[in-house]
């Protein structure tokens with residue numbers, strides 16, 4: 434299962450649960466630490482969506498920062514990439530709290 | 544317009560959770576081995592199986608895009624191996640691993656290796672139900688791989704630096720590579736070894752033995768098992 438197939442599966446399960454049959458637009462939130470390139474996702478989605486309820490649908494991706502707890506300066510900080518230091522103090526002793534999500538937020542459907 | 548709050552990885556996660564429960568019920572220690580192509584995963588598995596066989600059951604799931612060659616190399620050791628051909632897919636997923644289990648004997652109280660597709664990107668995001676991802680980096684690759692592929696080094700609990708036998712001939716600093724790995728993943732465990740010469744293998748084998756001992760303590764008696772639930 435590729436990530437795009439995961440997205441189409443998610444849309445299919447939502448269609449069953451929320452009673453719609455066609456998806457026109459998808460808003461997808463991507464955490465900065467998720468294992469995915471938004472551009473690759475945009476490129477692949479139309480191909481995987483062909484012949485499904487999401488054929489021809491537009492994909493809008495929103496990249497959001499990850500969050501971590503800095504053990505050095507004891508603050509909650511934003512992280513854009515694993516291996517980046519704390520924006521406050523430069524320490525690498527960061528505990529990742531959030532940022533790996535690839536979450537469907539909203540759909541335009543009929 | 545409808546509102547949704549659903550992660551697109553949730554389907555894979557559900558399968559991974561089922562696998563993890565099956566592994567816990569049978570007390571199997573499961574390793575998801577990841578690396579670039581050619582880092583030495585299959586060679587390391589062959590040497591590891593040869594050293595540990597007889598101590599507990601060992602099986603292997605091989606992920607490969609095309610051939611069954613790696614599974615054949617494993618089978619030559621006498622350990623059961625099942626090959627998943629991923630075709631164009633660049634990683635294994637939890638659903639495929641769940642089905643692969645049907646083709647392997649009961650490894651109760653033992654060790655299951657999953658050799659993932661050689662790729663440092665996509666496998667990072669796919670939980671297969673393993674106890675640990677273990678990333679193999681070889682000395683012929685750049686020391687900066689952890690910084691170039693941070694998601695994989697963050698997802699892995701142990702880094703094996705392989706091909707240590709080549710260190711005298713290369714301009715590769717073990718310290719620098721480990722430093723980069725720990726920059727991405729603070730506190731990450733790192734071992735240096737050579738699958739070819741055998742140096743450093745004992746620490747890796749000991750790490751595996753401890754994992755197997757801990758995992759087998761959770762096994763439920765066979766009669767009480769209701770698997771896949």
Ligand SMILES: Nc1nc2c(ncn2[C@@H]2O[C@H](COP(=O)(O)OP(=O)(O)O)[C@@H](O)[C@H]2O)c(=O)[nH]1
Nearest residue numbers: 580581582583584585586705706707737738739
């Ligand atoms: N010098 C040296 N070569 C190794 C070592 N481990 C594996 N190799 C070689 O590296 C190549 C790729 O190994 P393989 O196990 O197929 O890598 P995989 O793609 O990660 O499964 C083969 O030619 C191996 O013989 C090692 O410790 N030292």
Ligand SMILES: [Mg+2]
Nearest residue numbers: 584585613658
């Ligand atoms: Mg291999």
Ligand SMILES: [Zn+2]
Nearest residue numbers: 503506519522
């Ligand atoms: Zn800080």
